[in-house]
Amino acid sequence: MKNNKSILYGILLAFILIAPFAFPDFRTQLATLWLMIIVAMTWDMTGGQMGYNSLGNIVFYGTGMYVAAIITIALAYDVGGYTNAFGGGVYKFTDQQYFLGMFLGLIGAGLFCAASAVIIGYVTFGLRGPYFAIGTLGVAIAAGELVSNWEWVGGGQGIALPVYPGDLDNGKLLFYFLFAFTGVVLFIFLKWLYATRFGAAINAIRDDEEKAEAMGIHTLRYKLTTWAMSAFFIGIVGGISAFQLIHFEPLETAYQTINLGIFMVVCVLLGGKGTLWGPIIGAILFHVFKEVTWNYFLGWQWVALGALIVVTVVYFQDGVMGYLAHRKPEWFGVRVDENKAEVSQ
Amino acid sequence: MSSIIEIQGVSKSYGGVVANKDISLSVETGGITGLIGPNGSGKTTLFNSIVGYHPIDEGSIKFENEEISRFPVQKIARRGLLRTFQQTRIYGAMNCVENMLISLPHRKMKFLDSFSLNNKSDYEKANRLLEFVGLYEKRLLKAASLSFGQQKLLEFAMALMNEPAALLLDEPTAGINPTLINGLIDRLVRANREFGITLFIIEHNMRVIMNMADKIYCLAHGEMLAQGSPDDIQNDPRVIEAYLGAH
Structure with missing residues (x-):
């Protein structure tokens, strides 16, 4: 069994490494797929594993973009001058400035978002259920509006980052592998985390938070730590997206509440909440569905997406993994009681 | 006294x-x-x-x-100082052993300890207490599939796992x-006398x-x-x- 798993993981890893070379025309698509997988997995950390359905995780994606960009710019130029000169003055970055900025920018984005999650979480984790969802959505919308009115970071026009210094195809490869590396690290991290006492504690918070409190579990500490870890990874992929997209603006790209902010939730619902593989399967299915409808049913794509959400929520609430766990519990190591008799004395 | x-x-x-x-x-x-x-x-x-x-x-x-x-x-x-509830509260989606492991006394743990896997003695303690309340045979079943009486016993075992005063x-x-x-x-009295609770x-x-x-x-x-x-x-x-x- 363990050998089979190792072989499966080996095949998957080989596919991840070969895919951008085997399908060179789809490098950007594959990179976007990784983005979907990562945001879905990070959303599931709080939404699926801990029972806190955030509609505002996009705030960390947008903030990650801005922090990575600002760090990169600040290492070489005055940020205010750079953003005010958008479309005007010429600012050049050396290769060293670009790559050093990217490296420090991504780390800074992750750390800043993790710290932001602790601060925002300290206030919003007092809310439960739909109030938490709406509260976090409010935070995301407010963040987008605030940033779009902040001239120092480019206001409504956003920020333009330098283009990848080299062959464009190599740039696509770099962004693919940055996303893929982050995704693989996140997967390994979550596989380990969910097996630890920490994973059990956040599951306990999801299943019955009052009971968890009554057992002395530091619920707020676990919630803040989980969201901070989730925000760390979202911040990093936000930063990668900033370099990949070159130019981003606050409302439609960075704090895109109704696009990526909702897509990440739909991915998880589709694949199955509270499972390791559910968000990944959901993100793949969602991405394929989205690309097919956006390409072949243009004009009806939002209708199709709405229909997918309705069908998932009404008929398929547990997603693919939940459906399988229900139908084939033995695949998931669950024992079914054949004899419901009371415990013997 | x-x-x-x-x-x-x-x-x-x-x-x-x-x-x-x-x-x-x-x-x-x-x-x-x-x-x-x-x-x-x-x-x-x-x-x-x-x-x-x-x-x-x-x-x-x-x-x-x-x-x-x-x-x-x-x-x-x-x-x-712990309590159990009139309407039993257990983690239905987890099996009995997992319910026990989540009940380890967090007051005796450092936060960083939560980033470790449960060790052998945790499992032994969980199994021992499940045996104590008569649920050892059911230990791998989902808690929600237990009868109400068994769930009460499980909740009691979870409380013991937490080593309350x-x-x-x-x-x-x-x-x-x-x-x-x-x-x-009999089990309540033994918990009082043997475990000093x-x-x-x-x-x-x-x-x-x-x-x-x-x-x-x-x-x-x-x-x-x-x-x-x-x-x-x-x-x-x-x-x-x-x-x-x-x-």
Whole structure:
């Protein structure tokens, strides 16, 4: 069994490494797929594993973009001058400035978002259920509006980052592998985390938070730590997206509440909440569905997406993994009681 | 003998309804203390006050000589004062062993310890306690698939896993098959004697509480009606009147 798993993981890893070379025309698509997988997995950390359905995780994606960009710019130029000169003055970055900025920018984005999650979480984790969802959505919308009115970071026009210094195809490869590396690290991290006492504690918070409190579990500490870890990874992929997209603006790209902010939730619902593989399967299915409808049913794509959400929520609430766990519990190591008799004395 | 829980002049009202009025009692360390009273007499309200579910209006609640009446639930639990619920609360989606492992005493852990896997001794302890309550055979089943009585036993085992100094049990025998009650009484008494856990028990089953408790308090209409040994309580006409509604 363990050998089979190792072989499966080996095949998957080989596919991840070969895919951008085997399908060179789809490098950007594959990179976007990784983005979907990562945001879905990070959303599931709080939404699926801990029972806190955030509609505002996009705030960390947008903030990650801005922090990575600002760090990169600040290492070489005055940020205010750079953003005010958008479309005007010429600012050049050396290769060293670009790559050093990217490296420090991504780390800074992750750390800043993790710290932001602790601060925002300290206030919003007092809310439960739909109030938490709406509260976090409010935070995301407010963040987008605030940033779009902040001239120092480019206001409504956003920020333009330098283009990848080299062959464009190599740039696509770099962004693919940055996303893929982050995704693989996140997967390994979550596989380990969910097996630890920490994973059990956040599951306990999801299943019955009052009971968890009554057992002395530091619920707020676990919630803040989980969201901070989730925000760390979202911040990093936000930063990668900033370099990949070159130019981003606050409302439609960075704090895109109704696009990526909702897509990440739909991915998880589709694949199955509270499972390791559910968000990944959901993100793949969602991405394929989205690309097919956006390409072949243009004009009806939002209708199709709405229909997918309705069908998932009404008929398929547990997603693919939940459906399988229900139908084939033995695949998931669950024992079914054949004899419901009371415990013997 | 010293008191582990000391309650002085506790009052709690919900709007115009007085749920507890000037209640004073003490729970002796290492003993089994009972709390009885007709439905609506304020027993569960008093339990909720002790474990921090709601603030009290007046009075003082001390646990191991520390004032805890303003502490939140988790802080009180981390002091080693736990409770079980009238309506059993277990983690239904997890199996019995997982329910036990999540109940490890977090007050004895550093936060970084939570980033480690459960070790062999954790599993051994979980299995030992599941065996103690008679659920070892069911240990890998999802808790939700257990009968109500088994879920009560599981909740009790989870509380033991947490190594509390004192355990408040809210109607431990309610809803349990009568044939299981003797086994449960035996386990409660053993938990008290072998593990040294002080028990404070709300119970409607008079046979159960009279057999177990060293001392019993009786509430009626939110006020302390009587207190004493099981024999004193059984023969107290005020208690009989409160239960039977005689005039």
